[in-house]
Structure formats: structure tokens, C-alpha cells
Amino acid sequence: MTVIKKVLVAGASGYLGRYAVNEFKGRGYFVRAMVRNPEKLKTAGPHGEPAVYDLIDEIVTGDVTSPESLNGVCKDIDIVFSALGLTSPHPQYTSYDVDYLGNKRILEQALAEKISRFIYVSVFNEDKMAEVLSIKAHELFVADLKKSGLSWAVIRPNGYFSDMGRFFSMAQSGHIFMVGEGKVKINPIHGADLAKVCVDAVDGESREIAVGGPDIYTFREVMELAFNACGKAPWITSLPLWLAEGGLMVTGLFNRNLADLLSFAVEALKFDHIAPAYGTRHLKEFFAELAAKKP
Template identity: 25%
Template sequence: MEKILILGASGALGEYILKECYSRNFKIRVLTHSNEGYQKVRSYTDDIWCANAQEDLTKIKGITKGVDYVISALGKSVSLFSPGPNSFFEIDYKANVNILQEAKENGVKRFFYISMKGAEEASEYTIPGIHKLMEDALKESGINYSIVRPVGFYSGLNDLVIMAKRKVIPLIGDGEARTNSIFHGDLANYIMTEFLNLPELKEVGGPQIHTRMEMAKMIQKKIGGEIIKIPKSIAKHGSKLPKLLQLDEISDKLAYFRYIMSNDMIAEEHGKMNFETYLDQIDTEDIK
């Protein structure tokens, strides 16, 4: 029986990948950095490594021994409402590169990395740019790999749900930019269904294409709030203010939010859950 190491297994996407691997009877090893993460994954495996991969090199030494495949859903939240002590570079790049080096040393058959659409065409922005750095490291490593770029997750719009609860739904530009975001569970299912048939690079979207305005109206119908259009020029200058105040993380997130809200983000359609169904099944009281 083949063994999979899952990075970020306690996160939104990683937990679904963990469940998919478990249902397919893979042997599973996971990496987590917190007791909360440990509690989430302990029902699926007792092979749990607890460490911060970006800094605890001694604690991750040998983590890929006996592992056939690595799947990395390890990354920092892009939510404006989820600040953290570590940077995007430390988590999305440094931690993943440290595991990649271990994978090379221990003969892992393939490394699967969950990147994002925009890593290529928007690499001047911090968040997609750091994903591009990791993609480049994979390509140069000599290891077999698959890079999966989702166009975005439904949960990525939870920030708009939070704002709607505060009576405002901001849109950058005219709201006509289109996307087919995907549900985490659908992406996890796609990855594990295709698995070794995945190419080196695959961009994946959800089952329906909507404009940002259409999605905002769905949120408005579910939550309430007023949809307010913000001109791109104002949003651009606004995203620079936090950087002047040395709030680089907020600035990077605002710049990325502006980019995805004002550019088409579309890829091959997969999955079953549409955005309206996602909104119907979430507990808005848990989103604060």
C-alpha cells in the first residue's frame, strides 16, 4: 500500500484531501504545526508530525522516508480577517521548499503542489509571485511533480460574507470580471480521482462561471448588505496605504484582492457544488 504525506492537512483544502486519501485506503502521514491541527487529523492517522516546516529543520528531518507521494496544501490564508505571525514567503515558499528537499533526498515518486491561478500572469503581486517561486523550485528540482492551480475557492469569498454582515459588499471596478471558483471538497476529489494522471501543470475551476457582480448579489440575497463599487484607481492607491504604515501583509492581501476582483479567473470546469449551494450550506454564524 502506497503512502502519502499531506502538508497542510488541517487546513480548509488539506482536510478534504486527507478525507479523500483515507477513503481510498492510502497509508497517510501528515504534517501539522499546532495542537488544534493535531486534533483535526488524529481520526485519520496516527502518523502525525508536529513542526513548523519553515524553521524546525531538525524536526522535519526524515519526514519523507518511506513516503511515495507528497501533496502540499500548505499555505498562508489570504483572508483579510486571518492575520498570522509568519509571512507568505515563510509559509508558502520556505516551508514547502524544505519539504521538497527532504522529498528529493528520500526518493519520493512525485510531489503535488497546490498553487493558484495567477502565479504566472500576476507574479508581480506578492502572493501569486511566491507561489511562482515554489513552482520554479519544483521544476528545477528534478523530482516528478504536478502543479494544480485552482482559480479560487468559494471560501475565499467569505471575506465578502463578513463584510455583508457589516452591511457593505465591496466590488472592485465594474463587477464584470468573471470566475468559476471551486469548492474545496470538489478540488480534493478531482485531485485524488485523477492523481497519477495529472499533468505537470493543471488549472482547475468550478462548474459555473459567474461575474463578480452576480456572486455579490448571491451574497446579498443570503446575508444582506449594500453592494458598493470601488474604482480600480482608488483600490490601487488604497492597497498601498498599509505598506506605508509597515502593514505589509494587509497591503499584499488588498493588492491580490484587487487583482482577482478585476480580472477574469477562469479554468477548466470541474466539480458539482455551485456557489449558491455553498452559500446555502455554510453557517454564517461561524464566519466572523
């Protein structure tokens, strides 16, 4: 008799989380999704990530900043997959509250239920950005996970196509302000390709898996691709790094949480982000899909 494994997907309403739901379901798992707002799952996300409501076996509503909402979230679960994180500024909560404390609360639930494996999504090049608060929060959790005694996998992606989508939106407006010369390189990955790596990580030893996509671009090339997809001539203005850092300091005076998240973006523009290549989907096609969708 085949035993159906049960997975909890935390962050199931996010860009990666939805593709993970899709991938786990496609491989025959029973999927429990933890989300704040189940309604969100009924429609596609802003970067083409699928509506997954009808695929999910069980939806639980939970907010990691409210510990009591997580009680029992891992009951009868075999695998926990968390792509849960703070990716836009919140007036009250920081990366520490969500990425660290929030995921730690899920880990506590997982430990109480004796699950068999915990897969967590952190970031690539974390050692080069160790002082950035959002990276610190991810890595505090990774340290706790490694010490927990559970079998684990830590996925370290460099950048998602959804993140590159920001350049597409700016290109649509006709102009992009670029920090630096745009020579830094990255091989970003599509959520569907990354989800395959995440689900493959269910099996095998506890390990860290660095992940990038199939094509390497400079940031300037990404922006040019975005302009081409919109049918607009590239208009890119380069701002010196010191100006962006100064801007961050000023932002920090009136919005600390926004400055903390932006500091990741500025820090990340200082070196290449080329991770081992996975997947088959290309950024040019992703931008073409966004262009076809948007008026």
C-alpha cells in the same frame, strides 16, 4: 498483496488540506498529516471543512519556518501533497518565507527520501499576476519542483468557496464594499471537488492542471448570492480600482505583509478567472450551509 501508498499532506489543517486528507483516506491511502497544531484537526473549519483528526494515520508537528522541525517528515512516504501556504498576514513571515522557502524545505526532505511524486497547489492566472509577491513565491517553488528531478503535478485553482465565504461574512454585516464594478467573472470550486482533482493528479505524467468549479459568476453575482443566502437585500457600494490601489500603498507604509497579501486580491479583480470546470458542488448551496450554521 495490495500495497498501501503513503501520502504526506502538508497544510492538512487548512481548507483544502482537510478535504485532501478526506479524499486520500477515502481512496485507501495511509495519511501522514503535517500540521502546526494537531488540536485544530479535531473541529470543523470556519467554512465547513471537516474535522479530520480521526481519519489520520499519523500526525507530525512541523512548522516550515523552523527547518529542524521538518527532519524526517517524508520518511517512508510515497507521495507528498502540499496545500501549505500563507493566506493571512503574519507579523514576521512573508509568502517568500512560507510558500517558497517553506515548501522548498519539504521538497528537500522529499528528495532525501526518494518519494515518487510531489503534488503542489499553486494558483491559476499566475502569468497575469507575476509581479504579486505571493504569486512570485508560489512560482519560485514551482520552478524548483520542476527542476528537482521528481515526478510532479502542479494544481492551479482559481478560487475556493472558502474565499467566496468572505463575501458571505460581509453580506451578513449588511453591506459590501466592492472594488470595481464587479463584472469580472470566476468559477470557484468547493474544497471537496478540488481535492478529487488533486488526488487524481497522483497518476500520469508530470503536468499542470488548471481547475475551476461548475458555475461561472460575476463577482457582483457572488455577492448577490451571499446576500440572498442571508435573507438580506443586496447593498453593494462600488469603489474605483485606483482608490483600492491607493489604499494598498498607504497600508504598505505601516503593514508591508498585509499589503502584499491584499495586493493579490486587488490585482485579481482586473480580469476574469475562468478555469476548466470540475466538480458538482454549487456556491448557492455552500452559502445556504453557511447561513444555516451562523446565528
